[in-house]
Amino acid sequence: MSRINDVGGMVGFPAVLEEPDEPPFHADWEAHVLALNAALIRRGVYNLDEFRDAIERMPPADYLAASYYERWFAAITTLLAAKGVATAAELAGQEGLPTAADPVAPSDLADD
Amino acid sequence: MSGDHGSAAIAGRVRHVEALLEQRGLLDDGEIDRRIDEFLAGGSPINGARIVVRAWLDAGFHDRLLADANATIREVGLSMAGGLQEQRLKVVANNEQEHNVVVCTLCSCYPIALLGPSPSWYKSEAYRSRVVRDPRGVLHEFGLKLPADTRISVWDASAESRYMVVPRRPTGTDGFSESELVGLVTRKGLIGTAAV
Known part of the structure; x- marks a missing residue:
């Protein structure tokens, strides 16, 4: 049984697009995701094979819609939840720790 | 897929997970920047x-x-x-x-x-x-x-x-x-x- 990442020989994908002089990362968060993954593997939170597996078992539609480092981040959060480091809700910022990108408006808090 | 808005959203989510891991002692202060520098110098x-x-x-x-x-x-x-x-x-x-x-x-x-x-x-x-x-x-x-x-x-x-x-x-x-x-x-x- 092949998974969605096993695209060798699959038909229907378009011509290869080259980006001249492309930078190593297209946004700071991509570099952070790479470093985060290295840090967690070095600490033994999970290993490289578990990381690959977590990417490869993404739901096919999610896999194809995600960029390269979006897949990495999805795999990291999947594994952190599976290993019991944090709950999915904590990782998504739904409990405590509001994120800068996802601020909780004071009016929302007042409604509770 | 990832326009400016999408990129800002995921950047925030990554920062949030980093903060969570720092709190739980799984990430040292400054470790991310150090690892990025090492990677780029490699x-x-x-x-x-x-x-x-x-x-x-x-x-x-x-x-x-x-x-x-x-x-x-x-x-x-x-x-x-x-x-x-x-x-x-x-x-x-x-x-x-x-x-x-x-x-x-x-x-x-x-x-x-x-x-x-x-x-x-x-x-x-x-x-x-x-x-x-x-x-x-x-x-x-x-x-x-x-x-x-x-x-x-x-x-x-x-x-x-x-x-x-x-x-x-x-x-x-x-x-x-x-x-x-x-x-x-x-x-x-x-x-x-x-x-x-």
């Missing part, structure tokens, strides 16, 4: 170019390189052990009859510790799916038109095995210095999607 296509040029200039090195790349690149002070785990490196050389090209159909396996980050196209489904089915056509799209009788070998990298190509030395470079030769070798040449 591999580079120049390393591959140095290996290729040594192989062009030294037939003994060339043969040892093709027989055992991991041991032989240590002769020029390089190693495959700089990443998370040492991977096997196999080096394949182009010649008049055969051209080699590297892919990772399953994802993005590439000798990063040696050559630095791979280009985005290498990681694209378009390249991964098509270069194994129609290598000649894909190489043509890269502007590399090989004679019809040149055999093309496609090497599919895996979690444990990485590949690098030794391009053919361009004609008319007899008088070139070693550093001039190094300057001719491109990242695409090391992958096999360019002649050199």
Whole structure:
């Protein structure tokens, strides 16, 4: 049984697009995701094979819609939840720790 | 997919997970920046170019390189052990009859510790799916038109095995210095999607 990442020989994908002089990362968060993954593997939170597996078992539609480092981040959060480091809700910022990108408006808090 | 809004949203989510891991003692202060700096200072296509040029200039090195790349690149002070785990490196050389090209159909396996980050196209489904089915056509799209009788070998990298190509030395470079030769070798040449 092949998974969605096993695209060798699959038909229907378009011509290869080259980006001249492309930078190593297209946004700071991509570099952070790479470093985060290295840090967690070095600490033994999970290993490289578990990381690959977590990417490869993404739901096919999610896999194809995600960029390269979006897949990495999805795999990291999947594994952190599976290993019991944090709950999915904590990782998504739904409990405590509001994120800068996802601020909780004071009016929302007042409604509770 | 990821316009400015999407990019800002995921940047926030990444920062949030980092903060959570710092709180739980799984990430040291400043560790992310240190690891990014290490990564960017690590591999580079120049390393591959140095290996290729040594192989062009030294037939003994060339043969040892093709027989055992991991041991032989240590002769020029390089190693495959700089990443998370040492991977096997196999080096394949182009010649008049055969051209080699590297892919990772399953994802993005590439000798990063040696050559630095791979280009985005290498990681694209378009390249991964098509270069194994129609290598000649894909190489043509890269502007590399090989004679019809040149055999093309496609090497599919895996979690444990990485590949690098030794391009053919361009004609008319007899008088070139070693550093001039190094300057001719491109990242695409090391992958096999360019002649050199």
